[in-house]
Amino acid sequence: MKAKVFLKIFLFISLLRSSRSTTEGTCSRDESGECGDDDAMKEKARNKYSQESNTKWAHHLAQIEDSIASYKNCDPEKCSCHYPLIKKDLAVFKNGIGKDVLQAARDSFPTMYGIEHFILKVIDKLPDLEMVVNTRDWPQVDYRFGKKLPVFSFSKTSTYLDITYPAWTFWEGGPAIGLYPMGLGRWDLLRKSLRTASEKWPWEVKESKGFFRGSRTSAERDPLVYLSREEPDLVDAQYTKNQAWKSDADTLYAPPASEVPLEDHCQYKYLFNFRGVAASFRFKHLFLCHSLVFHSGDEWIEFFYPRMKPWVHFTKNLRTYPKELLKFAMENDDVAMAIAERGYEFIRDHLRMKDVLCYWRKLLQSYAELLQYKPVKEAGVYEVRPRM
Ligand code: UDP
Numbered sequence: 485m486k487a488k489v490f491l492k493i494f495l496f497i498s499l500l501r502s503s504r505s506t507t508e509g510t511c512s513r514d515e516s517g518e519c520g521d522d523d524a525m526k527e528k529a530r531n532k533y534s535q536e537s538n539t540k541w542a543h544h545l546a547q548i549e550d551s552i553a554s555y556k557n558c559d560p561e562k563c564s565c566h567y568p569l570i571k572k573d574l575a576v577f578k579n580g581i582g583k584d585v586l587q588a589a590r591d592s593f594p595t596m597y598g599i600e601h602f603i604l605k606v607i608d609k610l611p612d613l614e615m616v617v618n619t620r621d622w623p624q625v626d627y628r629f630g631k632k633l634p635v636f637s638f639s640k641t642s643t644y645l646d647i648t649y650p651a652w653t654f655w656e657g658g659p660a661i662g663l664y665p666m667g668l669g670r671w672d673l674l675r676k677s678l679r680t681a682s683e684k685w686p687w688e689v690k691e692s693k694g695f696f697r698g699s700r701t702s703a704e705r706d707p708l709v710y711l712s713r714e715e716p717d718l719v720d721a722q723y724t725k726n727q728a729w730k731s732d733a734d735t736l737y738a739p740p741a742s743e744v745p746l747e748d749h750c751q752y753k754y755l756f757n758f759r760g761v762a763a764s765f766r767f768k769h770l771f772l773c774h775s776l777v778f779h780s781g782d783e784w785i786e787f788f789y790p791r792m793k794p795w796v797h798f799t800k801n802l803r804t805y806p807k808e809l810l811k812f813a814m815e816n817d818d819v820a821m822a823i824a825e826r827g828y829e830f831i832r833d834h835l836r837m838k839d840v841l842c843y844w845r846k847l848l849q850s851y852a853e854l855l856q857y858k859p860v861k862e863a864g865v866y867e868v869r870p871r872m
Pocket residue numbers: 659661663668697698699700701702724726742743744745746759760761763764765766767
């Protein structure tokens with residue numbers, strides 16, 4: 485009986501070319517958690533800040549009010565909050581996935597236990613299926629190339645038709661740095677250690693300063709690092725080494741900074757997230773500090789990003805003017821804390837290990853329905869089965 489379960493999925497991994505909620509929509513909530521009608525809430529929010537602050541930051545305050553008013557909460561227990569992305573990703577294959585299409589997407593087969601771990605947890609709920617999994621950062625199916633290939637990738641932009649799956653780093657195999665020599669992973673454990681760290685540094689105790697540590701995986705991070713060099717009291721943002729580091733040129737002409745554990749990020753009020761090669765694994769961790777996340781750019785997503793909204797859960801980081809938003813946050817401390825708290829609650833409630841598992845299950849069940857043939861194990865494919 486068990487052997488049959490082990491044989492259920494054939495996982496093809498491809499290298500390819502490049503290496504407290506309300507009922508939905510019925511009420512608005514202010515920062516204190518009170519519920520009321522939209523106009524009353526907006527009026528209350530407006531009166532809360534000084535006239536000077538209201539005038540100077542009217543644009544951002546209005547954006548925040550509008551974003552909160554239009555945000556609809558979702559009941560995580562129904563396991564459907566992240567489902568719209570599965571529907572959207574698979575709509576490309578609404579006419580089914582034939583053997584020929586899968587063959588075209590397949591190439592070679594390294595294994596990735598951070599993926600297998602989740603598949604094995606839901607394998608009993610799935611029919612036999614085969615899939616092509618891209619284990620690189622970069623997505624593979626650019627719609628401008630015309631071919632609609634069903635390739636699973638952890639991150640993409642709207643230019644790509646890849647089917648989004650939860651990254652391996654929820655379990656293991658994330659970026660290997662000095663602090664995580666075996667690779668960042670074990671989201672279940674980090675959720676706990678970050679919670680403990682955030683209890684040590686509640687909002688009132690946190691330093692009112694921006695903070696970033698990471699390597700120069702994209703130049704989008706440069707303006708913040710420059711700002712930190714000019715105004716070190718405002719923000720401490722420094723580049724660390726990664727495997728590709730060759731000289732100080734790779735850390736923007738400064739010696740690489742020491743790495744800082746994610747838990748120690750919690751002592752700062754404002755934490756920054758930028759894309760790296762693709763979406764950065766950093767993002768989900770920052771919220772658990774109860775710090776305000778400045779998220780730069782909305783192009784690169786992981787599976788849980790679409791449910792998160794700017795100004796509701798995080799602050800948009802205007803790429804080239806991080807200073808303006810930092811000043812806004814510093815001068816509107818209550819607003820900043822409320823956004824940080826909503827971001828924290830979202831990740832706490834919607835990105836539990838069971839939500840990740842639920843996404844895998846729904847994704848693979850929906851995908852399996854599109855397969856137009858019965859998979860048989862062929863030479864060279866990687867079969868997902870429990871490790872002994
Ligand atoms: N990281 C960290 N402390 C550091 C540098 C990096 O915890 O001092 C983490 C970071 O949060 C991210 C991962 O290591 O999750 C890789 O970071 P990097 O900037 O090298 O690459 P990214 O994946 O963000 O492009």
